[in-house]
Amino acid sequence: MNKLHDALHLSSRSFLLLALVLLTSFAAACAGGAVDTPASDDSAEAPEEYPMPEVFFANIEDGGTYSSPVEIIFEVENFNIVPIEDPLVVREGEGHYHLAVDVPCADAGEIIVAGNPSYIHFGTGNDRIEMQFEPGEHTLCLQVADGEHRVINGPRYSNLTKEISITIE
Ligand SMILES: [Cu+2]
Numbered sequence: 624m625n626k627l628h629d630a631l632h633l634s635s636r637s638f639l640l641l642a643l644v645l646l647t648s649f650a651a652a653c654a655g656g657a658v659d660t661p662a663s664d665d666s667a668e669a670p671e672e673y674p675m676p677e678v679f680f681a682n683i684e685d686g687g688t689y690s691s692p693v694e695i696i697f698e699v700e701n702f703n704i705v706p707i708e709d710p711l712v713v714r715e716g717e718g719h720y721h722l723a724v725d726v727p728c729a730d731a732g733e734i735i736v737a738g739n740p741s742y743i744h745f746g747t748g749n750d751r752i753e754m755q756f757e758p759g760e761h762t763l764c765l766q767v768a769d770g771e772h773r774v775i776n777g778p779r780y781s782n783l784t785k786e787i788s789i790t791i792e
Pocket residue numbers: 719720721735744745746768771772773
């Protein structure tokens with residue numbers, strides 16, 4: 624009898640609690656927009672304060688087939704392409720394009736001296752070149768170098784090198 628009483632007592636307490644919860648919810652629902660829950664911030668993407676710079680071939684793509692001559696156009700995001708100065712000067716966040724043709728990309732930090740025919744410098748801050756190619760497969764490595772022709776180095780700049788292969792028909 625005691626057990627039954629306890630059980631009944633418990634269940635009636637539970638019922639009361641449930642009723643209270645329901646009532647509260649109902650009241651909240653009736654209040655409508657007046658009780659706004661604070662906006663959760665997990666749906667909103669925080670803006671990237673320091674987006675990583677990245678280079679692209681703007682008009683040709685990896686694995687593409689093209690006819691010679693090919694105009695090759697470069698693009699960069701979150702970085703300033705500037706002319707080389709005399710005397711040479713290095714400024715953070717600035718540089719010029721290098722294009723390696725049919726040779727491996729230069730290592731990050733490597734200085735590419737002028738006059739190496741495999742590495743073309745775009746020292747006026749220019750962003751395109753028209754090139755003649757023999758038929759067959761060719762590799763193109765686009766890199767950004769600083770004001771001393773040093774391939775830009777560092778964890779933030781790992782996307783400032785992009786290598787693709789194209790086929791010339
Ligand atoms: Cu250079």
